[in-house]
Amino acid sequence: MEFLVDMVTTVPEGTSEDGVADMRRREAARSAELAAQGSLLRLWRPPLAPGEWRTWGLFRADDADELEAVLASMPLRAWRRETVTPLTPHPNDPGQPSR
Template sequence: MREFLVEIVTDVPEGTDPAEVDRRRAAEAVRAKELAASGNLVRLWRPVGELRSIGLWRAADEAELHEEVLGTLPLRSWMTLTVTAVESHPNDPGRPDVTT
C-alpha cells in the first residue's frame, strides 16, 4: 500500500439545514472509524486554531484513494482535498528497518 498526506478543508454550503450537517458529521465519524480499522486512515490531525484536517492515508494507488476511500466519506461533496503521495525518507527515525 502507498501512503498519502491529505489536507481536507470542509466548506458546508450556506443555507444547509443544520440537521443535515449533524447527520453527515455523525456518519463521517462512523466512516472514519471503519477506514481506520481497514488500515486506510492511519492518522488524522487538525492544526491548532484551524478548521482543516491533515491525515495520513493508505491505499493501493491514488485512484483507489479517491474512489474507494475518500469518495466514501459522507462529507466528501463539501470537501476540497490536496493529496500528496509520500514515501519513507532514508533518515526517518520511525522507519522499521532503521537500527540504532
C-alpha cells in the same frame, strides 16, 4: 503508499444544524470503518482560522486510484476540497525498522 490529505470543508449555505450534525455522524462512522480497514491511519486538526473547518489525514492505499475510491466513500467529500500529497519513505525516518 501513504498519502497526506489536506481536507478543507465548506458547509453549503442554508444547511441546517441537524444536517451538519448528521453529516458529522456519518463521516465519523465511515472514518472508523476506514481506520479498521487500515486505510485511514491518522487525523490531525491544524491551526484554524475562525470558522474554518479543516483536517489533515494520513491515508494508506496501494495507489492514487485506490486512495480516490477511499476519499470518494467519505460523506464529507460532498462539501470539501482536498489536496493530496503522496509520501515516500525517508532514509533517516526513525519510525522505519532497521534494515
